[in-house]
Amino acid sequence: xxxKKFARKKVTWLSDDLNSLFLSTRIRIARNVEGFLFPNRxxxxxxxxxxxxxxxxxxxxxxxKKSLLLKMEELDTTDRRLLLERHLASSELVFSEKISGLLIxxxxxxxxxxxxxxxxxxxxxxxxxxxxxxxxLSQRVENEISQKIKFAYDDEFGYLTACPTNVGTGLRxxxxxxxxxxxxxxxxxxxxxxxxxxxxxxxxxxxxxxxxLGDFFQISNQITLGVxxxxxxxxxxxxxxxxxxxxxxxxEELLKKSRIEIEDRVFRSFAILKExxxxxxxxxxxxxxxxxLGLRCGFEIPVTGEKLNEIFFLSQPAHIEARAGKKLSxxxxxxxxxxxxKECLKK
Amino acid sequence: xxxKKFARKKVTWLSDDLNSLFLSTRIRIARNVEGFLFPNRxxxxxxxxxxxxxxxxxxxxxxxKKSLLLKMEELDTTDRRLLLERHLASSELVFSEKISGLLIxxxxxxxxxxxxxxxxxxxxxxxxxxxxxxxxLSQRVENEISQKIKFAYDDEFGYLTACPTNVGTGLRxxxxxxxxxxxxxxxxxxxxxxxxxxxxxxxxxxxxxxxxLGDFFQISNQITLGVxxxxxxxxxxxxxxxxxxxxxxxxEELLKKSRIEIEDRVFRSFAILKExxxxxxxxxxxxxxxxxLGLRCGFEIPVTGEKLNEIFFLSQPAHIEARAGKKLSxxxxxxxxxxxxKECLKK
Numbered sequence: 001x002x003x004k005k006f007a008r009k010k011v012t013w014l015s016d017d018l019n020s021l022f023l024s025t026r027i028r029i030a031r032n033v034e035g036f037l038f039p040n041r042x043x044x045x046x047x048x049x050x051x052x053x054x055x056x057x058x059x060x061x062x063x064x065k066k067s068l069l070l071k072m073e074e075l076d077t078t079d080r081r082l083l084l085e086r087h088l089a090s091s092e093l094v095f096s097e098k099i100s101g102l103l104i105x106x107x108x109x110x111x112x113x114x115x116x117x118x119x120x121x122x123x124x125x126x127x128x129x130x131x132x133x134x135x136x137l138s139q140r141v142e143n144e145i146s147q148k149i150k151f152a153y154d155d156e157f158g159y160l161t162a163c164p165t166n167v168g169t170g171l172r173x174x175x176x177x178x179x180x181x182x183x184x185x186x187x188x189x190x191x192x193x194x195x196x197x198x199x200x201x202x203x204x205x206x207x208x209x210x211x212x213l214g215d216f217f218q219i220s221n222q223i224t225l226g227v228x229x230x231x232x233x234x235x236x237x238x239x240x241x242x243x244x245x246x247x248x249x250x251x252e253e254l255l256k257k258s259r260i261e262i263e264d265r266v267f268r269s270f271a272i273l274k275e276x277x278x279x280x281x282x283x284x285x286x287x288x289x290x291x292x293l294g295l296r297c298g299f300e301i302p303v304t305g306e307k308l309n310e311i312f313f314l315s316q317p318a319h320i321e322a323r324a325g326k327k328l329s330x331x332x333x334x335x336x337x338x339x340x341x342k343e344c345l346k347k
Numbered sequence: 348x349x350x351k352k353f354a355r356k357k358v359t360w361l362s363d364d365l366n367s368l369f370l371s372t373r374i375r376i377a378r379n380v381e382g383f384l385f386p387n388r389x390x391x392x393x394x395x396x397x398x399x400x401x402x403x404x405x406x407x408x409x410x411x412k413k414s415l416l417l418k419m420e421e422l423d424t425t426d427r428r429l430l431l432e433r434h435l436a437s438s439e440l441v442f443s444e445k446i447s448g449l450l451i452x453x454x455x456x457x458x459x460x461x462x463x464x465x466x467x468x469x470x471x472x473x474x475x476x477x478x479x480x481x482x483x484l485s486q487r488v489e490n491e492i493s494q495k496i497k498f499a500y501d502d503e504f505g506y507l508t509a510c511p512t513n514v515g516t517g518l519r520x521x522x523x524x525x526x527x528x529x530x531x532x533x534x535x536x537x538x539x540x541x542x543x544x545x546x547x548x549x550x551x552x553x554x555x556x557x558x559x560l561g562d563f564f565q566i567s568n569q570i571t572l573g574v575x576x577x578x579x580x581x582x583x584x585x586x587x588x589x590x591x592x593x594x595x596x597x598x599e600e601l602l603k604k605s606r607i608e609i610e611d612r613v614f615r616s617f618a619i620l621k622e623x624x625x626x627x628x629x630x631x632x633x634x635x636x637x638x639x640l641g642l643r644c645g646f647e648i649p650v651t652g653e654k655l656n657e658i659f660f661l662s663q664p665a666h667i668e669a670r671a672g673k674k675l676s677x678x679x680x681x682x683x684x685x686x687x688x689k690e691c692l693k694k
Contacts, residue, residue: 260682266623271622277611335607 007322105132174220214285266294459579519527521567561632
């Protein structure tokens, strides 16, 4: 286990503002190195050579100076899962057979996957809805890298990527949002449908092909060709305003029609958070979702956004296993999770 | 509503000892007045006349001097349900069309139903497993009444009763017990079967034809003919010892095999008891059952037996309605129940 220290660190890119539906922003840029086949087509020695070259080039960049450079083959399963849970790597990267690597900046705001689907996947995090700020940083990082590495580029298509869905800008912009009101009132299906009609896509907490967990959703652009970043951001911001209005409306109706049911649900969840002796991660996420909803409803619950974020993020299975320093059964994890929550709430 | 004051009174006959499985004892004696047909066969004017005579006779008995005498037709539905919930009357009595009545002694330890299935049903309560003490009191009461009222008696059959199952002694002796360990480990069916083989019967919390609630059971003798009270008591005491051994054994095994699951269950239930905003009576009983089990397991839960008994008894639906002074919806009752529990736990 090399990455144990991550398991105790709060993430810096989650908004602690409980009045907001929006927790974080992520921008991902897919790039490939000119003169190399896409990672899938490279032999292992070629992948190794390319990773070495990219590592060398990245090391020269001031902005990335104190970053951690990881060779995936040196990491055990817990380390790999930890990276997934911290949203620092995709499951394609951590469970791949390819010779791949990962750069993580000191504050975890910048991370770069090497030999995932593309040669480089640059990811930048931002708090809440800091879409423009995050875009600026991502452009700066991309620009600095492009000084050292020549990217595969086509005048007609733009940046070339392994999968045609990423061709063009290679850009995916997303935000993480908490939509308990829409889940509770069965509106989430409609939202998902309307989003897809305008070229946006809704995913679960851990991204692609993951189930929704605790009413958290990632919303991002589907199309990367022929659109500019500002257009995507404007569209995402417009959606965020609509989601906000929809949640406010549903929340007000819930409070009008079933205030006591909501209060009961919320305060039971908080009580269980404090008093359980074992709790699964899925249940925890649901309890936290209830509490966030309760706080938005104006109920007096003695807990801060910072505390809730710390609890849920550091309660993820590999985080618990990494802190314990050994493999654990599901029951053992559930017990340690409860103990950790209790400790967090006491502090 | 005539009986409102009952809705705030704790019952005196429940044991507060949380280490014991046994909450209370009840002895019921069925008697009929010589020279009168059984209640079902009487016309209404005859029922009225008989009730008047019995009331007059009972009033002369010193032991029953300060008792309350109730004419059932003067009670509204909430009053009647309140009597049921306090175990002071049977549903046959409170929902009957007959002209019937009820005597309740000041401390509620003695109550006498008039024109239920039989002319008189004398019931005496005792705490915990006070079987002999309760028998003595019941015999004293029966004896005092027999000085004023001549009971229907047959030299061959003994005391005559409307239903042949009560003929002979007319005596039913029961105790109320909490068997969470046996329910949790799926042994309760076996227990019920073995009891029936030795002439005992197991019923739910509210007696005949009621479902088990919160793992509380009433166990009593089935046969009333040709057995003497001491034999019944010896049999019940033997069963109580077996139940105690069985629960201890199952509890120890549960703690050995699944301590954390039991702790989790118990502390969640206590948390919900404190923090719910609405709770049904059935759920409350289950939560209290969990907490009683937890206390028997030695877990440190800051609540006394007295408090738990007060909470569950005074949380019954009609008790809540009587305190509110009006008809309530199920939701309104559930909300007031939660508020009442919170208040009790604070005191």
